Amino acid sequence: MVKLAVLPGDGIGPEIIEQALCVLEVIKDKYDFTYTTQTGLLGGAAIDATGEPFPEETKELVLQSDAVLLGAVGGPKWDQLPGEKRPEKGLLGIRKALNLYANLRPVKCWPQLIQQSPLKNEKLAGVDLIVVRELIGGAYFGKRGQEAILGGIKAYDTIEYSTPEIARIAKVAFSLAGKRRKIVTSVDKANVLDTSRLWRKTVEEIAKDYPEINLNHLYVDNCAMQLCLNPAQFDIIVTENMFGDILSDQASVLGGSLGMLPSASIGEGPALYEPAHGSAPDIAGQDKANPLATILSVAMMLRISFNRGEAALAIEKAVSNVLDQGLRTGDIWSPGTQLVGTRAMGEAVRKEL
Amino acid sequence: MVKLAVLPGDGIGPEIIEQALCVLEVIKDKYDFTYTTQTGLLGGAAIDATGEPFPEETKELVLQSDAVLLGAVGGPKWDQLPGEKRPEKGLLGIRKALNLYANLRPVKCWPQLIQQSPLKNEKLAGVDLIVVRELIGGAYFGKRGQEAILGGIKAYDTIEYSTPEIARIAKVAFSLAGKRRKIVTSVDKANVLDTSRLWRKTVEEIAKDYPEINLNHLYVDNCAMQLCLNPAQFDIIVTENMFGDILSDQASVLGGSLGMLPSASIGEGPALYEPAHGSAPDIAGQDKANPLATILSVAMMLRISFNRGEAALAIEKAVSNVLDQGLRTGDIWSPGTQLVGTRAMGEAVRKEL
Numbered sequence: 001m002v003k004l005a006v007l008p009g010d011g012i013g014p015e016i017i018e019q020a021l022c023v024l025e026v027i028k029d030k031y032d033f034t035y036t037t038q039t040g041l042l043g044g045a046a047i048d049a050t051g052e053p054f055p056e057e058t059k060e061l062v063l064q065s066d067a068v069l070l071g072a073v074g075g076p077k078w079d080q081l082p083g084e085k086r087p088e089k090g091l092l093g094i095r096k097a098l099n100l101y102a103n104l105r106p107v108k109c110w111p112q113l114i115q116q117s118p119l120k121n122e123k124l125a126g127v128d129l130i131v132v133r134e135l136i137g138g139a140y141f142g143k144r145g146q147e148a149i150l151g152g153i154k155a156y157d158t159i160e161y162s163t164p165e166i167a168r169i170a171k172v173a174f175s176l177a178g179k180r181r182k183i184v185t186s187v188d189k190a191n192v193l194d195t196s197r198l199w200r201k202t203v204e205e206i207a208k209d210y211p212e213i214n215l216n217h218l219y220v221d222n223c224a225m226q227l228c229l230n231p232a233q234f235d236i237i238v239t240e241n242m243f244g245d246i247l248s249d250q251a252s253v254l255g256g257s258l259g260m261l262p263s264a265s266i267g268e269g270p271a272l273y274e275p276a277h278g279s280a281p282d283i284a285g286q287d288k289a290n291p292l293a294t295i296l297s298v299a300m301m302l303r304i305s306f307n308r309g310e311a312a313l314a315i316e317k318a319v320s321n322v323l324d325q326g327l328r329t330g331d332i333w334s335p336g337t338q339l340v341g342t343r344a345m346g347e348a349v350r351k352e353l
Numbered sequence: 354m355v356k357l358a359v360l361p362g363d364g365i366g367p368e369i370i371e372q373a374l375c376v377l378e379v380i381k382d383k384y385d386f387t388y389t390t391q392t393g394l395l396g397g398a399a400i401d402a403t404g405e406p407f408p409e410e411t412k413e414l415v416l417q418s419d420a421v422l423l424g425a426v427g428g429p430k431w432d433q434l435p436g437e438k439r440p441e442k443g444l445l446g447i448r449k450a451l452n453l454y455a456n457l458r459p460v461k462c463w464p465q466l467i468q469q470s471p472l473k474n475e476k477l478a479g480v481d482l483i484v485v486r487e488l489i490g491g492a493y494f495g496k497r498g499q500e501a502i503l504g505g506i507k508a509y510d511t512i513e514y515s516t517p518e519i520a521r522i523a524k525v526a527f528s529l530a531g532k533r534r535k536i537v538t539s540v541d542k543a544n545v546l547d548t549s550r551l552w553r554k555t556v557e558e559i560a561k562d563y564p565e566i567n568l569n570h571l572y573v574d575n576c577a578m579q580l581c582l583n584p585a586q587f588d589i590i591v592t593e594n595m596f597g598d599i600l601s602d603q604a605s606v607l608g609g610s611l612g613m614l615p616s617a618s619i620g621e622g623p624a625l626y627e628p629a630h631g632s633a634p635d636i637a638g639q640d641k642a643n644p645l646a647t648i649l650s651v652a653m654m655l656r657i658s659f660n661r662g663e664a665a666l667a668i669e670k671a672v673s674n675v676l677d678q679g680l681r682t683g684d685i686w687s688p689g690t691q692l693v694g695t696r697a698m699g700e701a702v703r704k705e706l
């Protein structure tokens with residue numbers, strides 16, 4: 001029996017997770033997918049209860065699970081805490097503990113929402129890409145510090161990458177591309193950074209094992225331009241942690257709503273699934289949040305962690321049908337469509353299943 | 354008498370610089386702006402002639418000048434050279450030698466070119482921002498290296514910032530904002546990086562001297578989203594070197610053509626002016642390049658280095674008139690407008706003056 005660890009987190013986290021779990025209940029019956037869930041604390045909720053953003057208990061829970069479903073973490077309530085005690089540290093902690101080295105962020109454009117996109121419609125045809133972000137290396141986890149100098153302080157962070165770290169994320173990118181349009185765009189700043197030169201060299205080395213894949217390289221600044229100018233050119237974008245943070249967020253607005261985008265973070269053990277958006281404290285508890293990204297994250301989980309492609313597809317189809325019916329939460333509403341709340345949106349997806 | 358150092362560089366560099374200098378000749382007569390020019394080598398052109406991307410002679414030339422006008426550097430011809438010998442090193446070298454710590458990249462949307470923008474037209478109303486990028490600190494100039502480890506190599510780059518480095522660029526941002534809409538958005542990743550926490554603290558400290566300025570902070574990933582979702586919210590964006598590299602390039606496509614964007618890099622001595630675009634080796638020498646960004650960089654030079662606001666405005670007005678006439682180089686051409694070459698475009702601007 002599959003063991004799911006569920007971490008609702010902060011802000012809108014609990015209410016979107018609730019809808020995602022209700023959808024999963026329907027899958028259980030219809031697709032004979034049996035599982036148990038156990039809930040844990042992460043982020044601000046964990047700080048309030050235990051003083052730690054990623055408590056030991058939560059660590060044990062996720063290490064013993066088969067997959068983790070996460071809502072969102074953070075909020076202004078915890079923004080004044082020192083670096084080590086902030087909700088974000090919980091996120092970084094769980095990534096490290098589960099060795100989640102690959103973050104997958106699929107971006108596509110739902111035809112029903114094309115008007116919501118900031119891009120001109122003709123730019124959006126054929127947009128279907130995945131940003132593969134290295135998640136536990138680079139400046140996020142390198143040595144850092146501060147020292148007093150004349151006239152103030154000097155701070156530093158270290159971007160660090162090794163051949164094996166780059167090789168394993170490159171393999172994820174190439175094998176994903178093999179199941180898709182067979183294009184990998186590796187993004188770096190090899191004209192300036194040593195880590196980027198090692199990145200490029202290693203990716204080229206790994207590419208030799210995937211002769212059917214078309215590999216190209218872009219500098220990160222150019223990639224930021226291309227994502228606006230011609231996003232349909234991309235299939236798989238693979239890049240280091242910080243560049244991936246920036247580019248995946250930039251890419252996430254192309255489709256028109258961040259509220260529609262799921263994500264998966266994978267390592268060798270249990271994988272973690274969460275919506276791409278944040279905890280939106282301003283609308284928390286008001287039945288206004290869009291649960292679809294979290295519901296689509298459940299679909300990713302079924303496909304990637306449990307090889308249940310059919311059930312995943314059924315969820316994705318149900319979401320598309322609900323959009324066809326014209327139902328919209330506030331973030332994706334436009335004149336002529338019907339505004340619904342978090343619960344009604346979840347309910348509509350369940351009905352379609 | 355003003356001494357200009359002119360560095361045409363590679364690719365389309367020489368032909369766009371030629372047009373910019375012809376425009377400056379008209380200014381000389383009309384606005385009584387006397388100057389001499391001396392040409393130097395930088396980038397690939399310098400490598401071919403001397404083996405060095407930033408030869409000693411060029412260094413002397415620019416150090417003794419009152420301002421530097423640069424075309425563009427780089428091209429595939431030099432891409433296989435080792436890091437230290439590449440054209441980009443010339444660019445980094447000149448920035449360091451002249452202590453050019455602030456890069457200013459104004460982005461606005463020419464109404465004549467709104468159709469060329471990847472963004473929906475309604476997103477573009479009121480877009481008028483300047484990215485102020487720190488240019489000689491951070492990962493670009495920090496300690497870097499490689500060492501052998503089990504299974505390969507480990508590389509690192511160090512992001513370094515000190516209080517004085519952050520303070521001086523913050524002052525540039527605040528005083529620019531004072532002459533504009535009085536909004537500064539400081540961009541960092543203070544939820545993860547130590548350098549970013551120092552950045553934020555220092556910017557807040559400096560802000561106390563500018564009580565009339567409205568300061569806000571954005572995380573870099575969020576800023577990348579906001580630049581697509583709502584670019585009109587920004588007046589001055591100030592950020593560290595690498596974030597600025599990415600965000601200024603992302604911002605530069607909003608207006609529809611990179612071929613229209615000037616830039617200035619300033620320090621305490623001579624400042625450097627160059628178009629925001631690259632050397633476009635594929636169209637070099639074919640009279641196809643857009644000279645307007647370089648011509649507009651001359652306008653920035655007149656305004657910033659020589660306090661000749663009137664002459665600068667005249668150039669900007671002339672460029673706008675030429676667009677009104679429907680003249681377009683290939684990069685900004687659309688049906689119904691008239692395709693012209695580099696020389697004809699320069700000539701048209703001169704006529705308008």
Ligand SMILES: CC(C)[C@H](C(=O)O)[C@@H](O)C(=O)O
Binds near residue numbers: 091544574
């Ligand atoms: C909250 C923050 C530490 C995190 C990151 O930058 O990794 C977030 O932006 C994300 O992308 O998941």
Ligand SMILES: CC(C)[C@H](C(=O)O)[C@@H](O)C(=O)O
Binds near residue numbers: 221444
């Ligand atoms: C060529 C490269 C080193 C340079 C940079 O990243 O600074 C360029 O991209 C720029 O933005 O001027």
